[in-house]
Amino acid sequence: MADDSASLDSLRQQIDAIDDRLHDLVMERAALVGRIAAAKAGTPGAALRPGREAQIIRRLVGRHSGTFPRPALVRIWREIMGALVGLQRPFSVAVAQPKRGAGYIDLARDHFGVVWPLNVLPGSSHVVREVANARASVGVVAAPEAAGGENWWLALVSEMTNTPRVIGRLPMLMPEIPPDHPEPLHAFVLATSEPEETGNDRTLLVVETVPDVSRDRLRTLQTGVGLECVSMLASHRDDDRWLHLAEVTGFVAQNDARLIALVLANTGTIRSTRVIGGYPVPLSA
Ligand SMILES: C=C(O[C@@H]1C=C(C(=O)O)C=C[C@H]1O)C(=O)O
Structure with a gap:
């Protein structure tokens, strides 16, 4: 018994030491993003680089092993990157919530994190407008088949410079669907920046x-x-x-x-x- 609690103590000390290292690294990462922000200052365009973020997550998922669940790994990095993008330039999210329930709000929060304001709007046309008028950095809209007949994609057929573009699809990690379960929700991310090539x-x-x-x-x-x-x-x-x-x-x-x-x-x-x-x-x- 005494031995067991001694080894438990030692394991918990090791966890505390790991937590300190993880925490130090998160702070170190934030400082590096601060330097990237300084390098980007004065250049036009958004701080958000969805292609770069996708490549970071793919790389980590690719090297992942052990028992820690991959959805949790992705969620941690989404939270880190979501938090850091808004430290570079003001960041806000507009999300269309066409149906009852919190599905699209969850998708937006899971991807962009807890830090930045999330403006919930009744329909995708509102979201397109918020993004086009730079009142939101990004917008989240339901996939067309679930958008309650709202053809938000028609508003994107324009050559005007502030026309939003699709730059992402959520969720970034598609959950496993047990048989007989409905297809999970998915959404598109809109922004006035151009999408970036990632190789897939x-x-x-x-x-x-x-x-x-x-x-x-x-x-x-x-x-x-x-x-x-x-x-x-x-x-x-x-x-x-x-x-x-x-x-x-x-x-x-x-x-x-x-x-x-x-x-x-x-x-x-x-x-x-x-x-x-x-x-x-x-x-x-
Ligand atoms: C740090 C950058 O800015 C943003 C934040 C990122 C991050 O936290 O790694 C990655 C891409 C950008 O969305 C960058 O452009 O590299």
């Missing part, structure tokens, strides 16, 4: 076609020019034109030859294409 990305593309072009046909036409369509997320049908939101594999820039080919090879069917953003592919738990 998807791009969101709005394709304007003449009426009556089915999603399947559009998928085939995309494949024909070398664009791998992951899914067709939404469509909007006007009398004289249809707009489709496609999710394609890879980081595709607006001037990508495949986008030009898609229009040129299908004149009379496809009128235009517009990249409205992209995101690092989330990890699976």
Whole structure:
């Protein structure tokens, strides 16, 4: 008994020593981000670098071993990076909460952390406006199929400089779904900065076609020019034109030859294409 409590004491002392080291390292990391902030000062653009953050998390998940759960590992680093991004420039999050329940608020908090103000708004059009008017650094909106018919993606088809872009998809670590459970919520992150290439990305593309072009046909036409369509997320049908939101594999820039080919090879069917953003592919738990 005496031996057991002695060894328990010793183990707890080791934990205290580890906690001190972890804490020192967190403070040291914060100081380094302060130096990065100083280096960025005077340069235009947001402090937030979603691509860099995704690469950091992928690297850590890739080297992870042992019993500590990966979702908890990701959560710790999301909290650290969320806290540090707002130390560089004022940071705030607007989130659309289209349905009852706290799902989207949780997604935003889990990703951007507890430190910064989170403005909960009744719909995604409000969020788009907050981001465009720089009243929020980032916005979180439901994926189109769950956005209660709100086509927020249509507002992103614009060349104006303050037009929000999709720069992320949440959650960054997709939870394991037990059989019979509904698909977990997912959301997109909007910001007025451009998405960054990370080596494993998807791009969101709005394709304007003449009426009556089915999603399947559009998928085939995309494949024909070398664009791998992951899914067709939404469509909007006007009398004289249809707009489709496609999710394609890879980081595709607006001037990508495949986008030009898609229009040129299908004149009379496809009128235009517009990249409205992209995101690092989330990890699976
Ligand atoms: C530190 C930076 O700024 C932000 C904070 C990061 C971090 O805490 O590691 C990473 C990317 C940026 O979102 C950076 O640009 O490297």
